[in-house]
Amino acid sequence: MPLTDAKVRNAKPSAKPVKLSDSAGMYLMVTPAGGKCWRLKYRFNGKEKTLALGMYPEVTLGDAREKRDAARKLLANDIDPGEQKKNRRAAASLASANTFESIALEWHEKFKHEWTEEHATRLLNRLKANAFPWIGARPITEIEAPDILSIMNRAEKRSLEVAHRVKTCCGQIFRYAIATGRAKRNPIPDLQGALPRVKNKHYAAPTDPKTVGPMLRAFEDYDGSAIVKAALLLAPLLFVRPGELRAAEWSEIDLDAAEWNIPAERMKMRVVHLVPLSSQTIEILKGLQPLTGRGRYVFTSHRSPLRCMSENAVNAALRRMGFERDEITGHGFRATARTILDEILGFRPDIIEHQLAHKVKDPNGRAYNRTAHIETRRKMMQTWADYLDELKAAGT
DSSP: OOOOHHHHHHOOOOSSOEEEEOSTTEEEEEOTTSOEEEEEEEEETTEEEEEEEEEETTSOHHHHHHHHHHHHHHHHTTOOHHHHHHHHHHHHHHHHHTBHHHHHHHHHHHHGGGSOHHHHHHHHHHHHHHTHHHHTTSBGGGOOHHHHHHHHHHHHTTOHHHHHHHHHHHHHHHHHHHHTTSOSOOOGGGGTTSSOOOOOOOOOOOOSHHHHHHHHHHHHTOOSOHHHHHHHHHHHHHOOOHHHHHTOBGGGEETTTTEEEEOGGGSTTSSOEEEEOOHHHHHHHHHHHHHHTTSSBSSBOSSOTTSBOOTTHHHHHHHHTTOOTTTOOTTHHHHHHHHHHHHTSOOOHHHHHHHTTOOOBOTTSOBOOTTTTHHHHHHHHHHHHHHHHHHHHHTO
């Protein structure tokens, strides 16, 4: 007799598994522990097989019979329902392993050694904020251009530049997925023209000596953190990139040799960079040693001595002193130095560019190494520091 809901509900376990037959090969297996499992016995290519149909009560008697009938239809079409179930599970597992987020994290892990730590962190945070919440869990093969456009539009509400960067990052991930056999096409080219262009912006920077002097005097009068003040004083003297400055480590600095050797992994161009230190720079660093010299970082975070200063510390200090974004930014000191060193102090542009850690080649097409023209650069950095002192003293 076929089973009834009451028989299934009231079935009791015993010392050994008990089979309660329904019809057409389906039965309920009651385990000694009290579990109730639906099973279907069938034959395929002369072999007897068993198909699991689910657990009671999650799968009711009616649900189990529907699954049984669906399996028998497959058998009628010479399809093994057990194998089909395995294939579906394998496909689901593959899709789960090939989600956009999983491939993006794999791509990030593979290539992060080619980026600075700051850039790698920024990329990952950008994905976490702008992509993963909406498309991260989806198989990458199912993601089309409108899906990417959707997350770009969300990002555009905060920043058009971020939206473009999200698009670029997604394109790199899709290309990696194609190369590794997890995707067949990259939808990013379909989005050409979907966003307005970003107008190129130059970092705000004073290039008139008359405005540089008052700025330097304001730095001397800064009444905030001594560590931030030191960073403010050193930023125009060294004119390195803000990320290079705030992550400076004491192990990289040789005060006796008056040199700061920045390793390649922290440089934008992935090439070691040597910064000659003026006497003024050394004096500031020596003053900072009692505060941070026992730790790793020259400019430690106010939250933890194990971390370097935050990305926004210098710019926040500038704003606190009343300097607007269109007047000066942490990155703008590089433009200040580049302009004045060339136009007023008369140093060769290629020497300046090399000290800025830009790609520079000699007349024979060879890239300069980190020690190229080092004596000229030592002289330039000291001349620059002395000139800044002159500007600072001019209004006192």
